[in-house]
Amino acid sequence: MQFHTISMVGLGYIGLPTAAVFASRKIKVIGVDVNQKAVDTINRGEIHIVEPDLDMVVHAAVKEGYLRATTMPEPADAFLIAVPTPFKGGNHDPDLSYIESAAKAIAPVLKKGNLVILESTSPVGATEQMAEWLAESRPDLSFPQTHGEESDIRIAHCPERVLPGHVIRELVQNDRIIGGMTRKCSDAACALYKTFVEGECITTNARTAEMCKLTENSFRDVNIAFANELSVISEKLGINVWELISLANRHPRVNILQPGPGVGGHCIAVDPWFIVSKTPEQAKLIRTSREVNDFKPSWVKEQVHAAVECYLQENPGATKEEVTVACYGLAFKPDIDDLRESPAVEIVKMLAKEIVSPILVIEPHVNDLGGRFDGDVTLGSLDEAQKAQVHVMLVDHTDFKKLNVPQGKVVDTRGVWTAEAPRGVSKK
CATH class of the missing domain: 3.40.50.720 (NAD(P)-binding Rossmann-like Domain)
Structure with missing residues (x-):
């Protein structure tokens, strides 16, 4: 043909x-x-x-x-x-x-x-x-x-x-x-x-081809959900989740993924729901994994709230209006400009609605915020971010991986900073 x-x-x-x-x-x-x-x-x-x-x-x-x-x-x-x-x-x-x-x-x-x-x-x-x-x-x-x-x-x-x-x-x-x-x-x-x-071009029928794509991304979503839930459990128990996963992965048949602020993009965050929509009574594990990953941005938001409060307790003369929260990254994965279904965007939106602190977003792959956020949210540079009091690592862009641990309170959802210290709110 x-x-x-x-x-x-x-x-x-x-x-x-x-x-x-x-x-x-x-x-x-x-x-x-x-x-x-x-x-x-x-x-x-x-x-x-x-x-x-x-x-x-x-x-x-x-x-x-x-x-x-x-x-x-x-x-x-x-x-x-x-x-x-x-x-x-x-x-x-x-x-x-x-x-x-x-x-x-x-x-x-x-x-x-x-x-x-x-x-x-x-x-x-x-x-x-x-x-x-x-x-x-x-x-x-x-x-x-x-x-x-x-x-x-x-x-x-x-x-x-x-x-x-x-x-x-x-x-x-x-x-x-x-x-x-x-x-x-x-x-x-x-x-x-x-x-x-x-x-190779491999042929099947249309329904199986549709389900194949959904299956691939649901498999990944389930595994990410395990890592994300493990990070929440570890924070509750005072355990460094990054060290924990590194140690567990030394087992010859264990390969746990890295946790993050949630799951984004036009595939993994969406495709499992297509299976659930067709088979709601059967897709129990797939639905639960989606709910775990969808919950993670709210959990990160609470960690940021805790970091702001911790800073205020350590600095009695400061007010919330004086605490700048620097959020590093908006894309759904490193080194791209794609913001679709990004948990980082969701986190910044929630923070903008709930805290009075100014929010500085550092995203080298976009030129403007396009009216996505309400409240005091501005697009800034890495130099400006160094002056912030709370630092939130949301996307591990290559440029961000080169940064030293900043001064102030740190909420690290990607394991970029202070590998030896427990993630979450820093003790600095």
Whole structure:
């Protein structure tokens, strides 16, 4: 099967790198996004996100004429959908409205023989639902759910499984799980991805492919929850959790992860809830792990409150308005600008609402706070942070790992400072 033109619907952290990699193989790629500013930026050969090496690939692809962006879908041989799948309401129910909008947007330009791939991480059954939306919009075409192998349109699910900061490399080198609604759907998707994928393309059905991505991230979430709960228990018992984990990991069959302020990002903090939403009575461990990790930011907030009170007790003449709290990092992981589902952002929001102390945020990967926070919250520098009275390490950016232990009270959620001393509120 030949693919001369590919349409990439959604030009965010996954869609744009994927479009750029296809274009780097001399395939015409039409990127589609509702964000006019992002479209204009890409058409200038620039990028609107932070990802190593992506700027060079996009610049070359645009300059050579293999990549352009638009706000309206155009005819193509294959359509890849990489749009958000957030929550709706307060029960962590998946919101498929972005997928629905994308499906209905491409439906008018579909033609017989096209391939449609859902890349968005989705609850089980989302690919089938997308196929139904397409069929409703185009009754003149046949789809796998009614015509099987003989359908006019091929449909598959192929979730991304890349690490922010290494997306370009991992898109090429990682294996891909490809779940077609029929065998011919899987074969067509395999042929497309083999354009650039050096890893193995492994085929299955759509539901298993959807569940595979959710399983991978739920496995990681469960293990992180163990480390996070261990840090809370250790603080209660006066134990240095970092030393404890280091010692326990000397066992040949133990490999405990490192705790943190919670879990963020568009995958691990979200995907387990998709399993829970489909099987609420069965997913007991997965739900509990999510609740443990979702609780951690509140626990960190209380540690900061304790640090402020401790400083005030040791300095009777000081007032809360005079205590500056320096929060190091906002991203959901080190050395990126991605703030989606970041526990650091949640912690700063809670602190801004509950304490009168000024809050100084140090985040080298963003230029402004974008109105995210209420209260006295400002973006500052490392030099300004040294004057703060309370220091909260939230993200272990490379630049932060080089810092000496600051003067004042320390709340260290990443194990960056004072390896010999118990974490939490320092005794200084």
